[in-house]
Amino acid sequence: MRYETIQELMDKAREAEGKTFGEIDTTGRIKNVRSKGSLGHIIEESHFGYPINSDARPDFEELGIELKVTPFKKNKNGTYSSKERLVLNMIDYHSEHRYSFETSSFLSKATSMLIMLYQYEPEIPMDDYRIYKSFLNEFSEEDLAVMRQDWETIVTKIKNGEAHLISEADTMYLSACTKGANGSIVRTQPFSDEPAKPRAFSLKASYMSGLIRKYLTPELMESIANQGELNEMSIEELLETRLSPHYGKTLIDLCEETKVPYNPRNKAMIPHVMAKLLGVQKTDLSGIEEFAKANIKFKTVAREPDGKIREHMSFGKVDFENLCQSDWEDSDLYDTFAEQKYLFLEFQYDEEYVPKKKRIPRFVGIRLWNMPLDTIDGELYEMWSEARKVVIEGVELIPMKNRVKNNLPGSKFNQVAHVRSKGADGDDKIRLPDGQWITKQAFWLDRNYIQQILDA
Template identity: 85%
Template sequence: MRYETIQELMDKAREAEGKTFGEIDTTGRIKNVRSKGALGHVIEESHFGYPINSDARPDFEELGIELKVTPFKKNKNGTYSSKERLVLNMIDYHNEHEYSFETSSFLSKATSMLIMLYQYEPNIPIDDYRIYKAFLNEFSEEDLDVMRQDWETIVAKIKRGEAHLISEADTMYLSACTKGANGSVVRSQPFSEQPAKPRAFSLKSSYMSGLVRQYLTPELMESIASHGELKEMSLEQLLEERLSPHYGKTLLDLCEETGIPYNPGNKAMIPRVMAKLLGVRKTDLSSIEEFAKANIKFKTIAREPDGNLREHMSFGKVDFEALSREAWEESDLYDTFAEQKYLFLIFRYDEKYVSKQKRIPRFEGIRLWNMPLETIDGEVKSMWLETQAVVRAGVQLTPMKRGVKNNLPGAKFNRVAHVRSKAADGQDKVRLPDGQWITKQSFWLDKSYIRQILDA
């Protein structure tokens, strides 16, 4: 069927709202669907009436509109988020660097997209998944400014012969995700003999979550960038411009300046202070649009007068059951570092630590950071694989005078990442796959590695 106008297409798309895939299907295809990606075929064939094809041109070529059918999920706190990133098109390493952003394969594919959202529910048959919303997405100028920087970051790595070092965490909204079920498949790149994993342009799941909430439960998100600012500078430069006037002030000074009560025991205090300094009315960093869409997480770092850190940095609890059966690239830890950026809020003490001494740190600066791919697939992967091997063989638990010793990879393993306890007390335990009980453990980055990042 041919659609002559956008209005005609959207009227047809909205007819699917409220219907299940089983109700939409007219060919019986749904009975053979084994993957969520194939649900788009049901919509193409049964609802819009055009044959399935792998043509690179837009699905509705006469209107220049691409169709995307993508899932969302309802979180435990009642909010909605995207179930996954939105994959667009494969990156041709040999050609992409010859384009401009305006003529890029990404923009030619994604300028106008008809997005149809369905709810993912783990415990119901796939044909009972229901379409909730259909809308036409056209990027705002502000989002395109960020995506232009993202595209340039990806292409710059290709031009440097570093396509094999591309990571999703390199960018903000637009990413280059790995593509292909077989992790051993590689492709050539034009400026290096080193083969690279095949990758596709995609919109990050965090960016897609912003779209989901915008259309299902509109939330007021606050932008810290005024019109056109992100065209002139990067987000990190903008943050630096806004926050650098406050460098050198004590945390107590910043609390008094922003009207936030000074309470060192309140973990939310520093993010609330920073939100105020950035002009966010809700005093909540997570309500900043640019941070939410780019999947930026916050970590507060306190440095000693000599620059050292007293503590390692934790990055999520160890799920021993999942770890024992997962592959590395399917693990939560891989996703943590391969997809996320971190905004380090850096403070420094004036005085050396003395037990029970109450010290007030000074705000030293910020650092927007993501882990390099060679570290992810190097030291972090080796630590994770060693943890998996120990868990599969059975963790050795040895009672000591103070607590219980284990043979999981500790702080001396590779000086980058390790596993250690993060529990309320000695009775705060989880069960291992072999039935033993162990105090709750977390993955940590070594404090010496964090210092290297800050000093670089």
């Protein structure tokens, strides 16, 4: 079937809203659905009436519109988020670097997209999944400005012969995700003999979550950017512009300035202060639109008077079941660093550390960072692999005077990452797969590694 106007196409798309895939299917394809990709085929074939194909041209070529059918999920707190990234097209390392952003394969595929949202519910069969919303997506100038920077970051690595070092965490909204049945599949690249994993342009799950919330909920996240600001500067430059006037001020000064009560025991205090300094009313930095869409998480770092860092940095509790059952690229730890950026908020004390003495730090700077891919697949993988091996074979628990030691990879393992306890106390325990109980553990980055990042 041919659609002559965008309005005609959108009217047809909205006819699917409220219907299940079982109700839409007219070919019997739903009986053999084994993957989410097949759900898109049902919409193409049964709802819009055109045959399934692998043509690189837009699905509705006469209108220049691409069809994307993608899942969302409802979170425990009632908010909505994307179930996954939105994959667009494979990157040809040998040709992409010849294009400009305006002629890139990404834009040719994604300039105008008809996006149809269905709710992912793991407890029900796929044929009962329901289409909730259809909308035509055309990127804003602000989002395109960020995506241009992302595309240039990816293409620069290709031009430098570093396609094998591309990481999803390199970029903000547009990423280059790995594609292939397993990690052994590789492709050649034009400026290096080093083979590279096949990758595709995709919109990050965090970016898609922003779109989904925009269309499924009336309230929008707050933005730190004024109209057009992201056309003129990067997100990092925007953060530096907003926050640098406050460097050198004590945390008490910042609390007084933002009218946030000073309470060192309140973990939400610093993100609340920072949000106010950035000009939004949110009490959590994750409520800032640019942070949410770019998957930026914040971490507070405290330096001693000489600039040294005294404490390691934790990155989430160890899920021992996930550790044992997941492959590396499907693991929680891999996702933590391969897809996320971190905004380090640096504070520094004026006085030397004295136990139990309360010290007031000064805000001294920021650093937007993501872990390099060679570190992710190097030292981080080595630590994860060793931890997995120890847990599968059975953790050795060795009673000491005031604690219980174990043989999980500790802070001396490789000077980048390790496992150590992070329980409320010695009684805050979790059961291991072999039935033993252990104090809750977390993954940590070594303080000296954090030091190197901030001093670079």
